[in-house]
Amino acid sequence: MNDLDKMFAQALAEPVPVSDDLMARVMADAQAAQPGAVARGAVSQPRNWVCDLLGGWPALGGVLAAGVTGLWVGVAPPASVEGFVATLIGTTQAVTFLPEADLSYLEEPIDG
Template sequence: MADKAEMTPLGEDDLDALFNAARARPAEPSVALYERVLTDAEAALPAMPAPAARPARRRGLAARLLSQVGGWPAATGLAAAAAIGVYIGMAAPSAVETMSGGYVASTSGYGMEELMVSYAGLMGSGG
């Protein structure tokens, strides 16, 4: 080791000369270093399994029809509208008759019992 007496501080010109020399020759890693780093990186990677091929799943008729309507939200709206329509048609609340001005009750001279097919009518014996 050098004594303190032998060590002299560098002047500003000396430092500039050292920095200019360092800038003139940038430090580049060797090709062998690059190869070793890449080999180590590849060895550290986990083994990736090949993706399994999934068979194409065929959609059924109900799924295709449902997608044509607009999916489940649209189907539930249609089901609710159908249920309310059946209820209004069967129950015929007085509000419906009032709003229609009695037209529904006056044009149909038949009761619900007369419009329904009976068992005897299906068997062909009249009635």
């Protein structure tokens, strides 16, 4: 047996370690790559379907911000918005939820 054959024999005799870490990595890959794995995950979490439909939490945050802004503009429109609406439809109507006259009774009486 020459040197090279001895080397081959030594290489063949070496133990082959398969660590738990390697097995865990391989199994994680297998789970991630298994066909249908994503679909099964979605079915197991039905409460998230609205969030997923809208594109996840970042998109949902944008929708909520837009809703709050719209509500605020409706309740207290800036002057520029009122002017724009008046130009657009010719007239505008202001509605006051707390008329000034109604507030007079809240004022403290002034003696004298």
